[in-house]
Amino acid sequence: QQQVKQSPQSLIVQKGGISIINCAYENTAFDYFPWYQQFPGKGPALLIAIRPDVSEKKEGRFTISFNKSAKQFSLHIMDSQPGDSATYFCAADLTGGGNKLTFGTGTQLKVEL
Amino acid sequence: NAGVTQTPKFQVLKTGQSMTLQCAQDMNHNSMYWYRQDPGMGLRLIYYSASEGTTDKGEVPNGYNVSRLNKREFSLRLESAAPSQTSVYFCASSGTGRQTQYFGPGTRLLVL
Numbered sequence: 001q002q003q004v005k006q007s008p009q010s011l012i013v014q015k016g017g018i019s020i021i022n023c024a025y026e027n028t029a030f031d032y033f034p035w036y037q038q039f040p041g042k043g044p045a046l047l048i049a050i051r052p053d054v055s056e057k058k059e060g061r062f063t064i065s066f067n068k069s070a071k072q073f074s075l076h077i078m079d080s081q082p083g084d085s086a087t088y089f090c091a092a093d094l095t096g097g098g099n100k101l102t103f104g105t106g107t108q109l110k111v112e113l
Numbered sequence: 114n115a116g117v118t119q120t121p122k123f124q125v126l127k128t129g130q131s132m133t134l135q136c137a138q139d140m141n142h143n144s145m146y147w148y149r150q151d152p153g154m155g156l157r158l159i160y161y162s163a164s165e166g167t168t169d170k171g172e173v174p175n176g177y178n179v180s181r182l183n184k185r186e187f188s189l190r191l192e193s194a195a196p197s198q199t200s201v202y203f204c205a206s207s208g209t210g211r212q213t214q215y216f217g218p219g220t221r222l223l224v225l
Contacts, residue, residue, distance in 0.1 A: 009153070032211055043117070043203050043216030044156065089155060099144060099207055100171065101214065103155040 003027055004092050006104030013111050019077040021107045023090035026071065030092040034101070035064065035075050038087045047088070048075070080111045114139050117217035119204050125223045126194045134189040134220050136204030144207045145187035146214065147171075147179060149200040156203065162187055164209075194224045 005024045013019045023033075034049035050057045050064040050073065057064045063076040077084055087108050091101040120135045138145065147159040148171075158171030162181040176198060178190045187206075191198060201221050205214040 006155070034213075041218075043205070043218050045216065046213045093211070099211055099214065100146075100158055100161055101156075102172075103157070105153055105155040 003102050004030075004090060004104045006090050006107060008107060009105070010108040011110070013077075013080045013109065015080065015082060015111055015113050017080050017111075019075075019080045019084065019109055019111070021075045021088055021090070021109070022072065023074065023104050024070075024072045025092055027092075027094065028071070029094045030102075032093040033064070033066065033073050034091050034093075035062075036089045036091060036103075038089065038106075040086075044089060077109075080109075082111045082113060085110050116140065117204055117206055117215050119202075119217040119220050121220060122218070123221045123223075125225065126191075127225050128195060130194050131190065131192050132194065132222075133191075134202055134204075134222075135186070136188065136217060137186045138204075138206040138215070139185065140206060140208075140215065141184070142206040142212075142215075143184070143209045144212075145181065146205040146207075147177075147187070147189045148203045148205065149173065149198075150203060150219075151200050159189065159202075191222075194222075196224045198222065199224045 036044035038044040090104040148156040160179040
C-alpha cells in the first residue's frame with residue numbers, strides 16, 4: 001500500500017531550468033514531510049523538510065510548497081544544475097510516529113547542459 | 114566521525130543461506146533503522162529501533178530479524194535467503210524525535 005505517491009518517475013531538465021517533483025498523500029495524520037536526495041551508489045541524505053503549519057519553505061535553490069487542503073506537496077529546484085542530477089524521494093511521518101518515514105517511489109532527475 | 118557504516122558492501126547468497134548485515138553509528142543516536150530499496154518501490158522500512166534494547170517491525174519485516182546489540186550497532190539477519198530479498202539494504206540512524214535520518218552507504222545483496 002503506497003501511502004505517499006510521487007511523480008514523475010523520471011525527469012529531464014535543461015541547465016538553468018526549474019525542476020518540479022510532486023507528492024500526494026492520503027493520511028491526514030502525516031505531519032512531517034522531508035525530501036531526501038540520493039546520488040548513485042550513495043545513501044539518501046536529507047535535503048529539506050516542512051511541517052504542515054507553513055505553506056512554503058525555501059533553502060537556497062530548493063523550495064517545498066505544501067498544500068494541506070489538497071494533501072499535496074512538491075519540491076522545486078530553481079536554476080537546476082548538472083550537479084543536481086540524482087534521485088529524489090519525498091517522505092512523510094505520522095503524528096507521534098517516532099520518525100518512521102514512509103517514502104515515495106522516487107524521481108530520477110537528470111539535468112542536461 | 115565515520116557516521117553510519119555498513120558491512121559488507123556487496124554479497125551474493127544462494128537461496129536458503131543465511132547472513133547478517135552489520136550497521137554501526139558513531140553519532141550517539143538513539144534510533145536506528147533498516148530499509149530496503151528496490152527499483153520503482155522507493156525505500157521501505159524493515160525494522161527500526163527507537164532505543165537500545167527495543168525493536169519494532171516496519172512495513173516489510175517478513176523474512177528478517179534484527180538485533181540492537183548496543184547503542185552503536187543494529188544488525189539485520191536473513192535466516193533463509195530468498196530471491197525476493199535481492200535488494201539494496203540501507204541502515205540509518207537519528208536522534209530522538211523528528212531528527213534527520215543519516216543513512217549508511219548501503220549493502221547490495223543478490224540472492225540466487
